[in-house]
Amino acid sequence: MKKFFKHWLFTDKKLSPQQLLDIGYLVVSLPLIAVIKLPMIIYLLFFFILIFRDKKLSNIALVGVALFGLFMIILSLFGELNLAGLSRLKIFVEAILYLLILAVTLQRLTKNINFYQIISPILILAISLFFFDSIAMLLYVVFEIFILLWLILxxxxxxxxxxxxxxxxxxxxxxxxxxxxxxxxxxxxxxEHASYGFRGDGIFRAGHDGTMFTDDRAMRVLSKRVVMEVSFKDKQIPPSNRLYFRGSVLYQKRGNRWLPLPVYLKRAFSPSQIAPKDSYDYAKDKIEYNVVLYPTYKRWIYMLDLPIKAPIGGYIDADFSVTYKGGVRDKLSYNATSALNYRYGKVIRRVILGEALKANKNLAPKTYQKAKEIKKKFKNPKDRLKAIIEFFKSQKLVYSTSPKGLDKKRVTDSFLFKSKQGYCVHFADAFTLMSRFVGIPARIVTGYRGFSQNSIKNYLLIREMDAHAWVEVYIDKSWLRIDPSLLASSSIQDSSVQIVNNKKEPLIQTQNTNRATLYYLYIKYTIESWILNYSHYRQMTLLNRFKSDTKFALIFVLSLIGIVVLIILLYIYFTKTPCKDIGVCEISPLLKKLAKRGFVKGEQESISALLKRYASSLDDDSIIRQIDELYIRCRYDDDIKACKQLREKIKEIK
Amino acid sequence: MMKLPHIFRYRYRQIRQRATKFSLLVTLLLFGLFFEAYMHNFNLVYITLFFVFALAFSAGPFGMRNIKAIKLNFAGCGRLFAKKEGICKIKVQNSASYPVWDIEVFADISSDYLGKIEAHKIKVANIKVFPQKRGKFRLKECYAQSRFPLYTVRFQNYIQNECEAIVYPNPKGKSLDEYLNIRLDLIGEEGDFDGISSSDGKISASRIHWASVAKGEISQKIFEKSIKNQELLFDYDRLKGDKEDRLSQLTLWVLECERKELDFEIILGSNRFNSKEVGVEKILQTLALY
Structure with a gap:
């Protein structure tokens, strides 16, 4: 590597225009390998073989290559490129890219450089931007531009x-x-931010699909993969017990599966971007935040309880679930508003409450028996609710992502009375059923729960392992959130469930993200938010803050000035002419010193003559004579040791 | 302070900027990227757009700094003849302490690519010229050009002094040898005796072959044809053809005499020019401007 740099980068080695152009093509084409289809890759391999043969092709051979290339283009776009396909920008751009590649490769084979070949790297760069939108590509584009500039120069x-x-x-x-x-x-x-193209990250996240299983098919995600990144407009992140990101709401239990209400049931209000004011009694402590949701291929988008204002394209339904038109097929960045302090449920249709009370006692006979006891003992729904909570606590349930001994046929009973191990779905399932058995309407809400441990400043990270299910019970004409998982242990800290019964199995929710990873994700998120997703909204936010916040404005201006100064300093550094004559360079500090003392070097005067002139003015001229000797050895004998000694001697002269 | 704009104008007066086809490309690229970025709010494209813009913008000062370091000086031409290709020289001096790049000197219809010129160094550009007429010749559009740094602008630094030269008449006509064969008698002093021939008696006494007169015949002496230490006399008025033909003929003879190191005299109207006295160059200039 060192040899490479010494041989190429730091020498005056020149490349031919064709070589420069080839480097340009390689640099701009590299990311496209991830985009172009296999037939085109085969064509490119064929092209490289021809190039390495280094023989000029006849016209007939060129026609053959062109036909082969066209065939490969057709093969690449087969089935996609039709009249409908042309309307899809990505396919259209892909077709243009393939034709450009064909034209460039054919021209390259002729070994003649023409104007179109010169401009093609820039065109390829412009086209490649259609396919990527990631930090990696951002860095690569910055690098690409530099390399192209270098080649042009x-x-x-x-x-x-x-x-x-x-x-x-x-x-x-x-x-x-x-x-x-x-x-x-x-x-x-x-x-709208472009949503076409290749993202460089084809993995989509497991969004909740509107159902919940309580058996082996149950949602149990251990992955640390990021689902959402949230930044709160105010610098403060709400406490952990408020960080419930609402997804789908489930009412009906069929066997071991919970389902939402059928769509034909008429609801209290139609889905809308902003929740109707009469749909809640009050909504206080409103909070604005931005969410980056990775593709889930599901229609739900996640907002904090209680969603008040959904992003454009999002709809809040009567269950306060938020869905996104067309589903989340690409990374989605949205701004949303929620209320942290709320009361809602006043407007509800009787039929819906009826659905929230339906429970099949045959699915959980033991649970039903226990609920029956509670129902008999307490008349007031609030007291019954308290009794259920107490019952859950008394059962010393263990929160475990690997529950043992659960009976698939009687999951609820075996969880509450036998195995006593389970995770959020089992807790939510049992709590909902028991509530219904005692006559309290209840439903399950799935979504994600955030933890303040996984946050930096106003940035909160939500991973797949943070997927959660909780319960809403209808008390006093309002829906009240209860997280039965919190009842699992007596050791509840900071609203988070901790290790249960001193077993060594930590709860998945509390497994903090490594701080270094969190910082990395935070920086990544910040770059994405402020660079890749910088928008009119962010621009206005910045400008408004600039106008209203003097301290911020000052820091902003100073930062800009700092950047400019730093760049100027770097520019000056690179403007310095590199030292070609080491002897002259070494002695130049002494010449400056002598000039200050009135001994300016004459136009025709040699440095040695100047030194002698200066020495004659001194009583003790030994050091100057030594310097003269060292200077001659350094300059004319290429004696590196002498150069070092010369430097030291010059320092001695005050 | 009021003088500043004037000084600035003076300094940059000689420097002009011209677009290239790559400027058009940059403009199209900027438009293309702008629409790509604006329609889809695509910041990656915005960044590329801003880079292209900023680089194209900063190319201006770099190119200007490069070209303004150049000083052009006309260094004269070799002998120029009408309707014949000649070479003019232009001295290109880099007066800056940094090297300048991609320097090409243009004048008339030709150019000479010099490339890089090191700091405080001079290079000479050889410009081919093809003057059509004799007389004074002025190099048109004499400037140094550089497309440094990005090929998007042609920075041109125009020469400040006049680039004038004199074009001599196109040398053509009968050669000196041919002419001497015909007009041997016009050659000055004769040398070695070569033989005799009969004569009608209308010859000068010095040419009479007296020995043959004694025998009752009048013969004339014939001498060797080329005699170097004699002067040639070319008279404009005694030549055939129009003015340009005569001047061309004289130019041809002058050049031949110069090559053969013969001294000569030319009579142009009332003026008489001796090559020994005024020199060939002066005579050629007189012919050029006659």
């Missing part, structure tokens, strides 16, 4: 690597302040 200057690299760095540095200023202040409009 190497061509224009006809210079070697060293000189053209130096010039490229200087030009690049000068352009940076403009890029920063333009990026921040260039007016944006609120068009």
């Amino acid at each position: 190497a061509f224009t200057m006809g210079a070697g690597f060293k000189e053209s690299l130096n010039m490229a760095i200087r030009m690049y540095l000068l352009s940076l302040p403009w890029v920063i200023v333009l990026f921040i202040f260039f007016p944006r409009i609120s068009f």
Whole structure:
């Protein structure tokens, strides 16, 4: 590697225009390998074989290559490119890209450089931007632009690597302040962020699909994969007991499966972006936040309880579930508003309450018996609820992601009375059933629960393992959230369930993300939010803050000035002419010192003559004579040791 | 302070900027990226757009700094003849402490690519010219050009002094040898005796072959044809053809005499020019401007 750098980067080695162009093509084409289809990759391999043969092809051979390329293009787009396909931008751009690749490769085989071949790397770069939208690509684009600039300069200057690299760095540095200023202040409009193209991250997250199992098919996700990244507009993150991100709401139990209400049932209000004011009694402590939700391929998007304002394209339904038109097929960034302090449920249809009371005692006979006792003992629904809670606590249930001894036929009974091990779905299932058995309408809510441990500043990370299920009971004409998982243990800390019964199995929810990983994700999220997803909204937020917050404005301006100063300093550093004559460079500090003392070197005067002139003015000229000797050895004998000694001797002269 | 704009104008007066086809490409690229970015709120494209813009923008100062370091000086031309290709020289000096790049000198219809010029160094550009007429010749559009750094702008630094030269008449006509064969008698002093021939008696006394006169015949002496230490005399008025033909003929003879190291005299109207006295160059200039 060192040899490579020494041989290429720091020498005056020149590359031919064709070689420069080839480097340009390689750099801009590299990311596209992840996009282009296999037939085109085969065509490119074929092309490289022809290039390495290094023989000029006849016209007939070129026609053959062109036909082969066209065939591969057709094969790549087969089934996709039709009249309907052309309307899909990605397919259209892909077709253009393939044709461009074909044209470029054919021209390259002729070994003649023409204007179109020169501009093609830039066109390929512009086209590649259609396919990617990630931090990796952002960094690569910045690198790509630098390399292309370097290649253009190497061509224009006809210079070697060293000189053209130096010039490229200087030009690049000068352009940076403009890029920063333009990026921040260039007016944006609120068009939707592009959702086409290759994301570079094809893995989608397991979103809840509107059902919940209590048997082996139960939702038990141990993955640390990020589902959501949330940033709160206010710097403060709400406490953990408020971080319930609501998903689907389930009413009906069929065997070991919970389902939502059928769509034909008429609801209290139609889904809308903003929850109707009469749908809640009050909604206080409203909080605004931004969510980046990774693709789930499901229609639910997650908002904190209680969702008040959904993003554009999102709908809040009568259960306060929020769905997104078309489903979350790509990474989705949305702003939302929720109320942390609320009361709702006043407006509800009787039929819905009826559904929330339905429970088959045959599915859980023991639970039913216990509920019957409670129902008999307590008349007031609140007291009955308290009794259920007490019962759960008294059962010393163990929260475990690997419950043992659960009877698949009687999951609820075996969880509550036999195995006493389970996780959120079992707790929610048992609590809902028991509530219904005692006559309290209840339903299950699935979603995610956030933990303040997984946060930095206003950034909160939600992983797949944070998937959760809880219960809502209808008391005093309002829905009340109860998280039965919290009843699992007597050792409840900071609203989080901890290790149960001193067993060594930690609860999955409390497994904190490694701080380093969290910081990495936070930085990634910040870059994505402020660079990749920078929008009209963010621009306005920034400008408004700039206008209203003097401290922020000051920091902002100072930061910009700091960046510009840093860039100027770097520019000056790279403008310095590299030392070509080591002897002269070593002695130049002494010449400056002598000039200050009135001994300026004459135009025709040699350095040795100047030193002698200066020495004659001194009583003790031994050090100057030594310097003169060392200077001659350093400059003319290439004696590195002498150069070092010269440097030291010069330092001795005050 | 009021003088600043004036100084600035003066400094940059000689520097012009011209677009290239790559400027058009950059413009199209900026438009394309702008629409791609704006329609889809795509920040990756915005960043590329801003980089392209910023680099194209910063290319201006870099290119200007590069070209303004150049000083052009006309270094004269070799002998120029009408309707014949010639070479003019332009001295290109890099007056800066940094190297300048991609320098090409243009004048008339030709150019000479010099590439890089190191700090405080001079290179000479050889410009091919093809003057059509004799007389004074001025190099049109003489400037140094650089497309550094990005090929998007042609920075041109125009020469400040006049690029003038004199074009001599197109040398053509009968060669000197041919001419000497015909007009041997016009050659000055004669040398070695070569033989005799009969004569009608209308010859000068010095040419009479007296020995043959004694025998009752009048013969004339014939001498060797080329005699170097004699002067040639070319008279404009005694030549055939129009003015340009005569001047071309004289130019041809002048050049031949110069090559053969013969001294000569030219009579142009009332003026008489001796090559020994005024020199060939002066005579050629006189012919060029006659």
